[in-house]
Amino acid sequence: HPPVSRREPHPSLSAMSSSPTPAPQPPLPSPTAAARQLDELLADLGHMQSTLAAAGQGAGAPAEPSPVLDKMLGSLTRDLQELGVAAAPAGVCGACRKPIAGKVLTALGKTWHPEHFTCARCGQELGGRPFFERGGRAYCEDDYHQAFSPRCAYCAGPIREKVLTALDQTWHPEHFFCAHCGKVFGDEGFHEQSGKPYCRRDFLAMFAPKCQGCERPVTAGYLSALQGVWHPECFVCAECLSSFANGSFFELEGRPYCELHFHQRQGSVCHGCGRPVTGRCVTAAGRKYHPEHFICAYCLRQLQKGTFRERGDKMYCQACHNKLFL
Numbered sequence: 001h002p003p004v005s006r007r008e009p010h011p012s013l014s015a016m017s018s019s020p021t022p023a024p025q026p027p028l029p030s031p032t033a034a035a036r037q038l039d040e041l042l043a044d045l046g047h048m049q050s051t052l053a054a055a056g057q058g059a060g061a062p063a064e065p066s067p068v069l070d071k072m073l074g075s076l077t078r079d080l081q082e083l084g085v086a087a088a089p090a091g092v093c094g095a096c097r098k099p100i101a102g103k104v105l106t107a108l109g110k111t112w113h114p115e116h117f118t119c120a121r122c123g124q125e126l127g128g129r130p131f132f133e134r135g136g137r138a139y140c141e142d143d144y145h146q147a148f149s150p151r152c153a154y155c156a157g158p159i160r161e162k163v164l165t166a167l168d169q170t171w172h173p174e175h176f177f178c179a180h181c182g183k184v185f186g187d188e189g190f191h192e193q194s195g196k197p198y199c200r201r202d203f204l205a206m207f208a209p210k211c212q213g214c215e216r217p218v219t220a221g222y223l224s225a226l227q228g229v230w231h232p233e234c235f236v237c238a239e240c241l242s243s244f245a246n247g248s249f250f251e252l253e254g255r256p257y258c259e260l261h262f263h264q265r266q267g268s269v270c271h272g273c274g275r276p277v278t279g280r281c282v283t284a285a286g287r288k289y290h291p292e293h294f295i296c297a298y299c300l301r302q303l304q305k306g307t308f309r310e311r312g313d314k315m316y317c318q319a320c321h322n323k324l325f326l
Helices: 031-058 067-082 141-148 200-207 259-266 318-325
Strands: 105-107 110-112 131-134 137-140 164-166 169-171 191-193 196-198 223-225 228-230 250-252 255-257 282-284 287-289 308-311 314-317
Touching: 131 141, 137 141, 191 200, 196 200, 250 259, 255 259, 308 318, 314 318
Parallel strands: none
Antiparallel strands: 105 110, 131 137, 164 169, 191 196, 223 228, 250 255, 282 287, 308 314
16 A cells, blocks of 8 residues: 555545535445444555564564554544544554554454464464464464474374373374384283383294293293203103103203103113113123123023123023023
């Protein structure tokens, strides 16, 4: 709107004709219509005033309102008052502290020029847009979440809606998943290791101790033996797979054995009875015997070392050997 240098007569105050027959005159505008016209003009002038002030700030000039615009506003107000219409301000702007004579915006318990109700962070106008309040100041949606919303521990982005709290951190629900396989956790929950969440399957596979027998993870009751852990059902003789009824076992090359198979592996089983030789032992022809089982295969008398004869895989005393084979 160009600056007004002088006041023109209002159309409703134009001169009357000197003819005896009065010329028809346009009706005076109603106070309501005049007030509406003033509001619209004041709003336009107020916006221009704000624009000029902002331009002055950018150029280093003071942000004071233009005296010309103030004079125009006062002149228009007086014109309307001459028509009998009161031009009272709608309030005081919460930003510039100037009276509001045109359009008014009400928010945060205050009144504002619409162009002065702006985001406290980016400065964009908030009229007609959703906004958030923090500490008595208004923020647009993006800036509010960037400044105040919790951050997701996975993507570091602001969490705008649902927030999940776990491991002393906040997460987008869709970003809280197994650190190994990437699957979102179900009803079984998660397991933590070194500050990271894992599903049960991956946690057991990666971090649970392994059974020395089957090499599967040990999750419940276990036995500790031979410098490792075992499922109870896996701690059996490595040869016959029988459990150790009396609780005792024999170790050979890091594996557990029952007494019989331990001695078999060691070659310390009596060739006569097939039982382990744990005490005194007689060795003959590369085989071991209990002393009482080192007997003649024919007369069953106990043999003395150095007084026997071997025939096939059997032992004989000298007399029986001579009788049977000579």
